[in-house]
Amino acid sequence: MDLVRNGMAQVKRVRNEAGWYTVMNKTEDQSTGAACANAYALEPALILFGLVLLFCAYVCVCLQTRASLIKANDRSVLDLAIIERAREYAGECAWSKRCQTSPPPSSFHETIYKRDVLFRDEGTRIRMQYTEENQTYRIELYYDQSGIISVEYP
Numbered sequence: 001m002d003l004v005r006n007g008m009a010q011v012k013r014v015r016n017e018a019g020w021y022t023v024m025n026k027t028e029d030q031s032t033g034a035a036c037a038n039a040y041a042l043e044p045a046l047i048l049f050g051l052v053l054l055f056c057a058y059v060c061v062c063l064q065t066r067a068s069l070i071k072a073n074d075r076s077v078l079d080l081a082i083i084e085r086a087r088e089y090a091g092e093c094a095w096s097k098r099c100q101t102s103p104p105p106s107s108f109h110e111t112i113y114k115r116d117v118l119f120r121d122e123g124t125r126i127r128m129q130y131t132e133e134n135q136t137y138r139i140e141l142y143y144d145q146s147g148i149i150s151v152e153y154p
Contacts, residue, residue, distance in 0.1 A: 127140055
């Protein structure tokens, strides 16, 4: 074991079976006044790095949450528009049964908010179906002569 002066730090060289290797002692860096060990700043820099990582993670979670809330809001507005149209269609079907007039078509397509929606009347139930981002959504509206009984998302 021998001490060698290497720049601003003292290096302790220790011999082992494989040959020589160096280990830097903890010394005072004269240019910045910060304590250094093996060319890394100590605790303050690591704590600051951890805080930066936590802040970045927090910002990412906030952005992801906001994006999913905006997407859910858009879908709920679309669903409400579809249910409103189905309510009108259920009224037309109930009126035609009550007055014994020609019934409206039992199945039709309509474009609502740039999405093609299929409406299908099955007596006391109207099935609505649309596709968004390769996923099919279905809504079932149950009705009778007095109005809407329930809405379900199967």
